[in-house]
Amino acid sequence: MRIERYPVLTAADRDLVRRLGVGLGDREARVLAYLLRREAADEFGQEPATLLAVRIGTELGRSAAKAALSSLVEAGLVTETTAETDGQGRPPSAWRVDADTKTILAQVYATHARALLDRATEFTADESAPDHDADEVDGPHQTRSITVSLNWQPNGLQAPLYAAREAGAYSERNLSVTFAPRTGSGAALRDVVAGDSLLGIVGSTTLLRAVADEQPVVPLALLYQRALAVLYTTRAAFGEPFERVAQLRGRRLGMPVDSEIGLLGRFYLRQAGVADDVTVIDLQGEERTALLADTVDAVTGSLSDPARVRTGDATVDTIRLGDRFPIYGPAVVAREEALAAARSVLADFLAGTMVGVARARADPAVAASAVDGDESAARARQTFEDAIETGWTSDAVAAHGWGWHQAEDWERLRGVLAQVDLLTE
Structure with a gap:
């Protein structure tokens, strides 16, 4: 035997x-x-x-x-x-x-980055984008400086990006990356459209509305698979546990109406059939103040916002949009022309970002400490961990890896937004 x-x-x-x-x-x-x-x-x-x-x-x-x-x-x-x-x-x-593990990892990320760019090409229905671009010929070993416009001030949701930069994942690929914080997805998108930034972090509904308006922008990868918007309130302001969107009938909901968060909030109300019964109050960065001042009954926000009003024994109730509707979360966005003009730069940025993604998943505390902003490392870590729970995984990620997106899913979301009259206004 x-x-x-x-x-x-x-x-x-x-x-x-x-x-x-x-x-x-x-x-x-x-x-x-x-x-x-x-x-x-x-x-x-x-x-x-x-x-x-x-x-x-x-x-x-x-x-x-x-x-x-x-x-x-x-x-x-x-x-x-x-x-x-x-x-x-x-x-x-x-x-x-x-090959050894380090070499294989680099190869895996480079291969996946190219696959993501193929996804972007499919989104544009333009099969003409070449596999190589001018900068590979002119000087592949020269440092290339790029700017990435963020959709908000530095916070835990951006931990993978900052972790990649701190780990040297961009510089190893001859990239010098500057992150430019902006006030919302719309501002980040405008930077990309104007050519002020090569890349931007932009919410999915903001992106699709721009495409419907014939802006030449495409998604390269999903930073998060699901939208990170929430509806929230304090028990004191609402008067009862907030568990269902139907409870908003006859109440005041505060939101920045034309922002990504506001678009998602309005989408939620219309999908639930309660939009006509809710008084929407347009707020610009004053949601928490309005809630605490009792001028609204509930507000929209990002995943990390409810924790900011949870003081003392106050009870905060939250409804997560991503738990109810499979809407794509924030995406890495570029101009269409960059798929041809700067393809290797885009691929290197995506591959470098994957290093940060892996680092953030392995040790959220280390990744959160790399975030260059006013948010404490502890809060940044909690924000990132909440985002992982809410918007990180999907069947597509399990089958293909981080950032994966599909043209048919974008088309489905485009149809849903059009159905509730939010694609064009």
Whole structure:
């Protein structure tokens, strides 16, 4: 009798799986992590892994393991070979990686960045964007300076971006990145349209309204898969627990009407069929003040806002829009022309950002401390962790990795906004 031994992934490998998963589907990340760990093990590193070994090591079924291996081979991340056997007949297929973990991670992120840019090209229905651009020819090793307009002041929601910069992920790719805080998605979008910034962080409804207005902008990646807008109030102001949007009938709801948050709030009211029964009060950055002054009964806000009014024994009730409607969250946005004119810069920025995404997921506290703003590190961390819970995961992320978006989903959202008369006003 011969006894076979197989290495398996353990809890100690979770961080590697997660880092790989930023640029891969969950199954592919598990398989690639297993092959990397196996390659580094003295006892098994000289032998490629058979399908049986991969299945045992990753706890994946036969079809899932085969599909993941096929995808990894196609991406050039894994090499297919054959295993040595003592028996007669055709040797079984086997797989291995030919590079170290650092190299593979960089390759994963670069490959995923190109795939995201292909998504953007699909969004524009323009198949003419080239694979390479002028800056690759003129000077690929020169530092390229770019500006990214943020949709608000520095806060925990932007932790992946700041974490990437602090980790040197942009500079390693010859990018010098400046973050320019703006007051809302509309302001960030205007910077991009005007050419003042190469990139912007822009809410999905603001983006689609701009596209409907024939502005030449495209989404490159979703920073968050779900909208991070909320409706909230204090128990003292509302007089009862706030659990359903129908409770807003006959009440006053404060919001910045034309902002991304305001658009999402109005969308929520119209989808719920209560818009005609709610008095909307237009507020510009004064929502919390109005709520505490009892001039409104509830307000719209971002995910981190309710915590700012929770003082002493005050009870704050929150309804998260993303829990009820699958609306895309804030996206990394560029001008259409950048897909051709600055394609390698965009790809390098996305790949560098993935380093920050992985870093933020692995250690939210470290990522939050990198945020360059007035928000405390503790609050920034809590904001980011709340955002992960609310808007980070989706079936698309599980299948493809961070930032994934699909033209059909954008078209569906465009149709819903048009249906409630919010696409054009």
